[in-house]
Amino acid sequence: MITVTNLRKTYRQGERTVTALDDVTLSVPKGSIHGIVGHSGAGKSTLVRCLTLLDRPTSGAVVIDGRELTAVRDSEVRTARRRIGMVFQHANLMDSRTAAQNVAHPLELVKTPKTDVNRKVAELLSLVGLTEFADAYPSQLSGGQKQRVGIARALASDPDVLLCDEPTSALDPATTEDILTLIRSLTHTLNLTVLVITHEMHVVKRICDSVSLLERGRIIEHGPLREVVSQRGGSLGRSLMPLPAGTVGEGLPELELLLVGDTASAPVLSELTRRFDANVNVIAGTVETLGGSRFGRLRVEVDSPRPLSEITAYLEGAGVHVEVAA
Numbered sequence: 001m002i003t004v005t006n007l008r009k010t011y012r013q014g015e016r017t018v019t020a021l022d023d024v025t026l027s028v029p030k031g032s033i034h035g036i037v038g039h040s041g042a043g044k045s046t047l048v049r050c051l052t053l054l055d056r057p058t059s060g061a062v063v064i065d066g067r068e069l070t071a072v073r074d075s076e077v078r079t080a081r082r083r084i085g086m087v088f089q090h091a092n093l094m095d096s097r098t099a100a101q102n103v104a105h106p107l108e109l110v111k112t113p114k115t116d117v118n119r120k121v122a123e124l125l126s127l128v129g130l131t132e133f134a135d136a137y138p139s140q141l142s143g144g145q146k147q148r149v150g151i152a153r154a155l156a157s158d159p160d161v162l163l164c165d166e167p168t169s170a171l172d173p174a175t176t177e178d179i180l181t182l183i184r185s186l187t188h189t190l191n192l193t194v195l196v197i198t199h200e201m202h203v204v205k206r207i208c209d210s211v212s213l214l215e216r217g218r219i220i221e222h223g224p225l226r227e228v229v230s231q232r233g234g235s236l237g238r239s240l241m242p243l244p245a246g247t248v249g250e251g252l253p254e255l256e257l258l259l260v261g262d263t264a265s266a267p268v269l270s271e272l273t274r275r276f277d278a279n280v281n282v283i284a285g286t287v288e289t290l291g292g293s294r295f296g297r298l299r300v301e302v303d304s305p306r307p308l309s310e311i312t313a314y315l316e317g318a319g320v321h322v323e324v325a326a
């Protein structure tokens with residue numbers, strides 16, 4: 001488990017003080033994956049640097065499985081850092097070393113006996129599905145295979161936490177799927193705590209159990225996927241489940257509906273048509289399963305002799321989140 005409490009990081013820029021992280025608090029249970037999303041300049045890189053002790057936070061604490069990382073002395077930073085495995089956008093492998101030698105590198109740095117290194121490297125390469133490529137050089141590997149080697153290397157020190165910084169941003173869609181599946185399965189197999197920094201909502205949807213939105217150094221929305229998607233007026237929900245753009249109605253009153261869980265499967269619209277003598281025209285819609293729950297977001301035009309307020313009251317009563325769109 002990783003717990004970040006009131007983390008703050010300020011930088012001096014000439015006369016100015018820049019607050020890159022402002023009171024960041026988050027907690028990720030063991031065996032789960034937490035996504036951190038945010039625009040450029042939101043503070044994502046600063047968070048990564050503070051979590052990995054490449055940069056000391058100005059104040060606040062980072063605790064991994066009960067041990068406060070931020071309290072370690074400079075002389076112990078290198079050892080403490082081994083509790084966090086890092087996966088980067090580019091695997092940054094050493095070209096002159098084979099896949100196996102790249103994975104072995106962190107173990108050699110701490111003078112692990114050769115037989116232990118060999119056993120561990122074989123184990124890790126098997127875990128990421130690259131046993132047959134142990135002797136291949138990076139130039140002989142695809143982007144996805146290089147990323148697998150990078151993941152195996154990150155796991156070499158048996159970390160408690162895996163910190164993935166844009167792990168699939170440089171990969172094509174099919175390879176992205178493979179790598180995300182691998183991260184998900186490793187999380188369960190090794191009972192890891194995983195933080196994924198990403199700008200790709202697809203990554204959050206695909207593997208994260210919970211998510212935080214970072215903006216100007218602050219977490220402005222956070223929670224399990226199911227909760228953030230159902231949050232009224234939340235921007236994460238809209239980013240995770242956007243409506244197709246460019247749809248134009250006939251000028252009738254428009255409602256945006258969010259249907260969650262069982263409501264997403266219930267015949268709410270046909271019931272609406274009957275009760276309110278209404279014509280309901282769906283002008284945009286999307287249905288997805290996120291965090292194990294089914295969600296539907298619909299933009300509909302409603303033509304009814306009854307007031308719109310009665311219709312929205314009925315829908316809300318049926319468990320639908322309603323916003324009057326136009």
Ligand SMILES: Nc1ncnc2c1ncn2[C@@H]1O[C@H](COP(=O)(O)OP(=O)(O)OP(=O)(O)O)[C@@H](O)[C@H]1O
Binds near residue numbers: 020039
């Ligand atoms: N070493 C530094 N000195 C001064 N200011 C810094 C330093 N590092 C980051 N900042 C400032 O802190 C803020 C957050 O920057 P950071 O690089 O963490 O954002 P980011 O979300 O990672 O952006 P990107 O996605 O573009 O990498 C920015 O305003 C940036 O200018």
